[in-house]
Amino acid sequence: MGKKRKHNKKQRQEASDEVNINSEELGPEEQGIVISRFGQQVDIADQNFETIRCFLRRAKEVPVVGDKATFQRQEKLDTGVLVRFEERTSLLKRPTPHHGIKPVAANIDLVALLLAPELGFSEMLLDRYLVAAESSNIPVWLVFNKWDLLNDEERADIQQRLKTYQDIGYPIYYISAKHGDQVDELVKDLRGKQLLLAGQSGVGKSTLIKYLFPELEVATADISETSGLGTHTTTASRLYKLDDETYLVDSPGVREFGLWHLEDHDIQQGFVEIYKLAENCKFRDCKHIKEPGCAVLAAAKNGEIAESRMKNYHHLIQNYDQQFS
Ligand SMILES: Nc1nc2c(ncn2[C@@H]2O[C@H](COP(=O)(O)OP(=O)(O)OP(=O)(O)O)[C@@H](O)[C@H]2O)c(=O)[nH]1
Numbered sequence: 252m253g254k255k256r257k258h259n260k261k262q263r264q265e266a267s268d269e270v271n272i273n274s275e276e277l278g279p280e281e282q283g284i285v286i287s288r289f290g291q292q293v294d295i296a297d298q299n300f301e302t303i304r305c306f307l308r309r310a311k312e313v314p315v316v317g318d319k320a321t322f323q324r325q326e327k328l329d330t331g332v333l334v335r336f337e338e339r340t341s342l343l344k345r346p347t348p349h350h351g352i353k354p355v356a357a358n359i360d361l362v363a364l365l366l367a368p369e370l371g372f373s374e375m376l377l378d379r380y381l382v383a384a385e386s387s388n389i390p391v392w393l394v395f396n397k398w399d400l401l402n403d404e405e406r407a408d409i410q411q412r413l414k415t416y417q418d419i420g421y422p423i424y425y426i427s428a429k430h431g432d433q434v435d436e437l438v439k440d441l442r443g444k445q446l447l448l449a450g451q452s453g454v455g456k457s458t459l460i461k462y463l464f465p466e467l468e469v470a471t472a473d474i475s476e477t478s479g480l481g482t483h484t485t486t487a488s489r490l491y492k493l494d495d496e497t498y499l500v501d502s503p504g505v506r507e508f509g510l511w512h513l514e515d516h517d518i519q520q521g522f523v524e525i526y527k528l529a530e531n532c533k534f535r536d537c538k539h540i541k542e543p544g545c546a547v548l549a550a551a552k553n554g555e556i557a558e559s560r561m562k563n564y565h566h567l568i569q570n571y572d573q574q575f576s
């Protein structure tokens with residue numbers, strides 16, 4: 252009985268999809284980029300970066316912000332239909348509370364991780380973010396914001412601490428999003444990337460977006476008003492265009508991805524300078540805790556690995572061992 256009802260519901264759903272998607276009324280195929288998703292609908296920006304709300308043709312297709320999409324317009328309805336999306340160069344996924352994994356942003360080729368002084372800049376949190384980004388195989392740039400709040404002595408201290416990361420190979424920028432200091436330099440280097448803005452609450456992500464897109468509030472209001480479809484909540488991911496080849500994704504779902512659960516192998520590979528040395532360890536499954544013939548421990552002893560990085564690596568790997576094995 253219950254089964255039958257479900258079936259009928261499915262048929263009704265299919266019938267209503269037919270109403271929305273009448274192939275005779277569809278325009279030619281066009282290329283665009285997914286800028287936001289709301290359940291079974293997506294906002295796609297066309298070649299002029301004008302937004303069109305599109306329906307998904309099949310429920311199994313799950314486009315996310317950043318996907319390159321082919322769509323067709325339904326002129327009469329002022330909407331469109333997503334036809335397909337291209338193969339992705341990267342896919343950032345988020346764990347869900349019940350051990351599931353949810354895709355959140357596609358084709359991200361750089362994470363710009365914002366840091367700020369007054370939240371108590373912490374190497375531990377930074378290392379967690381780096382491990383999470385490395386596990387998705389996405390390069391990270393460190394962007395230290397609110398530089399205007401620091402005096403010379405404080406600046407020297409932060410620069411000294413971040414030098415460890417520069418030496419490992421992470422590019423570092425010092426900016427003030429509020430006043431626009433050094434932001435243009437950062438943006439120049441970002442050209443050609445599809446980047447994700449990440450960082451703890453309060454580091455200044457919205458302030459940076461507002462500086463880069465002064466018209467933002469107008470644009471956002473336009474979309475929800477003219478479409479009249481679905482809800483445009485502040486929790487939706489969003490893609491902004493900096494220029495024809497540079498896009499910025501702000502996704503509240505992944506802003507704080509440094510706080511997610513980390514797997515053992517993520518931790519081992521996520522400390523890139525440690526991982527590089529690990530191939531010289533005597534045991535292939537060496538965790539560099541106290542194993543004999545450990546090349547990492549030997550390098551740490553010689554000062555080739557920064558003390559704080561080694562300490563944080565040990566802290567993470569041992570805590571997770573205790574918790575999950
Ligand atoms: N002095 C100074 N303050 C800044 C700067 N950037 C941001 N702030 C301030 O820091 C506070 C938090 O900034 P937001 O942009 O809201 O931070 P956020 O990262 O978007 O925070 P969430 O939305 O919670 O994720 C605000 O009061 C900003 O005015 C800066 O460069 N210098």
Ligand SMILES: [Zn+2]
Binds near residue numbers: 533537540544545546
């Ligand atoms: Zn080892």
